[in-house]
Amino acid sequence: xxxxxxxxxxxxxxxxxxxxxxxxxxxxxxxxxxxxxxxxxxxxxxxxxxxxxxxxxxxxxxxxxxxxxxxxxxxxxxxxxxxxxxxxxxxxxxxxxxxxxxxxxxxxxxxxxxxxxxxxxxxxxxxxxxxxxxxxxxxxxxxxxxxxxxxxxxxxxxxxxxxxxxxxxxxxxxxxxxxxxxxxxxxxxxxxxxxxxxxxxxxxxxxxxxxxxxxxxxxxxxxxxxxxxxxxxxxxxxxxxxxxxxxxxxxxxxxxxxxxxxxxxxxxxxxxxxxxxxxxxxxxxxxxxxxxxxxxxxxxxxxxxxxxxxxxxxxxxxxxxxxxxxxxxxxxxxxxxxxxxxxxxxxxxxxxxxxxxxxxxxxxxxxxxxxxxxxxx
Amino acid sequence: xxxxxxxxxxxxxxxxxxxxxxxxxxxxxxxxxxxxxxxxxxxxxxxxxxxxxxxxxxxxxxxxxxxxxxxxxxxxxxxxxxxxxxxxxxxxxxxxxxxxxxxxxxxxxxxxxxxxxxxxxxxxxxxxxxxxxxxxxxxxxxxxxxxxxxxxxxxxxxxxxxxxxxxxxxxxxxxxxxxxxxxxxxxxxxxxxxxxxxxxxxxxxxxxxxxxxxxxxxxxxxxxxxxxxxxxxxxxxxxxxxxxxxxxxxxxxxxxxxxxxxxxxxxxxxxxxxxxxxxxxxxxxxxxxxxxxxxxx
Ligand SMILES: Nc1ncnc2c1ncn2[C@@H]1O[C@H](COP(=O)(O)OP(=O)(O)OP(=O)(O)O)[C@@H](O)[C@H]1O
Ligand SMILES: [Mg+2]
Numbered sequence: 001x002x003x004x005x006x007x008x009x010x011x012x013x014x015x016x017x018x019x020x021x022x023x024x025x026x027x028x029x030x031x032x033x034x035x036x037x038x039x040x041x042x043x044x045x046x047x048x049x050x051x052x053x054x055x056x057x058x059x060x061x062x063x064x065x066x067x068x069x070x071x072x073x074x075x076x077x078x079x080x081x082x083x084x085x086x087x088x089x090x091x092x093x094x095x096x097x098x099x100x101x102x103x104x105x106x107x108x109x110x111x112x113x114x115x116x117x118x119x120x121x122x123x124x125x126x127x128x129x130x131x132x133x134x135x136x137x138x139x140x141x142x143x144x145x146x147x148x149x150x151x152x153x154x155x156x157x158x159x160x161x162x163x164x165x166x167x168x169x170x171x172x173x174x175x176x177x178x179x180x181x182x183x184x185x186x187x188x189x190x191x192x193x194x195x196x197x198x199x200x201x202x203x204x205x206x207x208x209x210x211x212x213x214x215x216x217x218x219x220x221x222x223x224x225x226x227x228x229x230x231x232x233x234x235x236x237x238x239x240x241x242x243x244x245x246x247x248x249x250x251x252x253x254x255x256x257x258x259x260x261x262x263x264x265x266x267x268x269x270x271x272x273x274x275x276x277x278x279x280x281x282x283x284x285x286x287x288x289x290x291x292x293x294x295x296x297x298x299x300x301x302x303x304x305x306x307x308x309x310x311x312x313x314x315x316x317x318x319x320x321x322x323x324x325x326x327x328x329x330x331x332x333x334x335x336x337x338x339x340x341x342x343x344x345x346x347x348x349x350x351x352x353x354x355x356x357x358x359x360x361x362x363x364x365x366x367x368x369x370x371x372x373x374x375x376x377x
Numbered sequence: 378x379x380x381x382x383x384x385x386x387x388x389x390x391x392x393x394x395x396x397x398x399x400x401x402x403x404x405x406x407x408x409x410x411x412x413x414x415x416x417x418x419x420x421x422x423x424x425x426x427x428x429x430x431x432x433x434x435x436x437x438x439x440x441x442x443x444x445x446x447x448x449x450x451x452x453x454x455x456x457x458x459x460x461x462x463x464x465x466x467x468x469x470x471x472x473x474x475x476x477x478x479x480x481x482x483x484x485x486x487x488x489x490x491x492x493x494x495x496x497x498x499x500x501x502x503x504x505x506x507x508x509x510x511x512x513x514x515x516x517x518x519x520x521x522x523x524x525x526x527x528x529x530x531x532x533x534x535x536x537x538x539x540x541x542x543x544x545x546x547x548x549x550x551x552x553x554x555x556x557x558x559x560x561x562x563x564x565x566x567x568x569x570x571x572x573x574x575x576x577x578x579x580x581x582x583x584x585x586x587x588x589x590x591x592x593x594x595x596x597x598x599x600x601x602x603x604x605x606x607x608x609x610x611x612x613x614x615x616x617x618x619x620x621x622x623x624x625x626x627x628x629x630x631x632x633x634x635x636x637x638x639x640x641x642x643x644x645x646x647x648x649x650x651x652x653x654x655x656x657x658x659x660x661x662x663x664x665x666x667x668x669x670x671x672x673x674x
Contacts, residue, residue: 007484
């Protein structure tokens, strides 16, 4: 067995690039799918409803409370439509969907505020329609700092050591994981990449078999690793182009927040894309023609969609489904990328989701290389 | 360095239980041009593939250019040019891109210059940026040959290189083969054409996976004891059904428009064919002119 030659690998890469450029349909699919999906899902993200019906339960009628409520109403997201006097009453209104929020101010609010003890205001939100509640909740979070800044001047100011004089505790009802509409962007990245990356590599190798060019490829001095890398690397770049399209659209058309490090995102993407490409390559060593490669792709795509936490909350699935889900690269990628984009997670939080991808990649590439036929048998 | 370019014996290959090649042996000296003949499905392609490491023989052993065909296929691939029966270059790459790709795979120095020279030799300089898929059959074959010899192989395995190529282009193709042979290249050509076989130093004849004859064309004809009558003309295509199975007729098959009828015993064969001289299907008065018969292998 001869050693690996980067010259030969680059030869395969260049060939793939040229072929990709000539293959308008595939190229269109590569760019078209992310754009289309983003647009479709994007308009679901973009609604920013204001004036949501809100019930208040106030047990402390002080100037501070009035000032706080005023500030809340001034955000424009909340309209106070009901006064309630008990938990039961509040729960009923939320259940019936008559209000989207219930704001509860405790009776010792003013006293604790004066003492600098950061009194809590409870906000119960109907999060079942996340696209409706997410902006309102975001507006509330900003109020913690600013709502009472006019009232708390002079002697009272230093009484708030942590910075924010009050704490707004937000309880999401019906959707405790707080899966927001913004989730669709990182999720969309994962789904688009899973589908296109596996399909593209699957097709690119079986196409050689189908068109008879495989015989020529095998008759020349090429090692399996050279073929595999030469065919995978160009599509990693394509994957990044898809990601760039999706993220730019999400950022500038739909104003989705992106909190974490882009470098960390790039690393997670590299692992995830490579993992999917290795799956595609493995499929191509099993499939006899492009149709079979396509069928295998969808066979893999389906559990990825259903069991990764994309369609259903992962923790809500039965144990066996979770076990299958843990094997799929999309599951780990979704966790990593949601963390990075939406929560601003760093290396420490994301690593537990990256090493499973690394293991998956190693195992599947080994399988692909061992399956790759060096003869026509 | 061994004197034999190809030295293989006992090669066997079956596909799903069906024997494609059995006990094939070739001892081919360097620098010669050999023809590899046999009807469709007789195992020519399979044998050639085993020689260049594309198929693993079920049994047998051998060496190509001194490299073991079982264990040293990489070395064989580097020193051999194999032109596949079906055009197997990339139709969505241009002529230049195809040659460039091949040149890179063999890690050649002076890549640009060598590719440029190959294109010039092809006489396709003005069409080098045309996609290979758009070329005519003859051009495709010439491009494939150019790509196969780009890396200066010592052995050339050509699998029906002139199938679907017009007579003029075929002649030129063979002139090129002889030119290469004079430069020291060893060439094994699978073909169906008798005129091409006659341009070879020796031929190997394979049928049903078995090598049944080898030698110069004359020797093979003499040794075969097989007499073939060829019927061609307007009536010929009606004859096959009529003639098959008659005593003395062992084989009847079309090569082009001509029906080749063969058997070991010339007398019996002619006796079997005698009635058809009066066959009305052969076209009445013109029959005698149209229905020519002559001996061949
Ligand atoms: N990959 C394969 N799988 C199954 N059967 C095969 C395969 N390749 C060849 N065969 C069978 O082996 C036999 C020999 O085929 P081969 O292609 O070697 O014949 P050939 O002499 O090259 O014929 P032709 O003149 O048509 O090219 C045929 O019966 C063919 O159907
Ligand atoms: Mg053949």
